[in-house]
Amino acid sequence: MVERVVNDIDEIVRYVRFDGWQNTHAGEREVKNALRKTLFKYRLHQDKELFDRAYGYIRQYY
Numbered sequence: 001m002v003e004r005v006v007n008d009i010d011e012i013v014r015y016v017r018f019d020g021w022q023n024t025h026a027g028e029r030e031v032k033n034a035l036r037k038t039l040f041k042y043r044l045h046q047d048k049e050l051f052d053r054a055y056g057y058i059r060q061y062y
């Protein structure tokens with residue numbers, strides 16, 4: 001299951017991100033919404049620590 005979640009997050013983030021997204025409110029909002037939707041799909045949307053850690057990773061490496 002973890003692998004599916006990671007693959008889905010990777011796929012959706014690659015689709016919605018753009019160059020410099022970390023420096024715009026719209027870019028951050030799009031990525032956060034995509035992450036929330038993906039976590040909701042697996043019923044993990046209420047785990048704030050998971051969201052924060054995943055978003056931190058995405059922000060740093062994408």
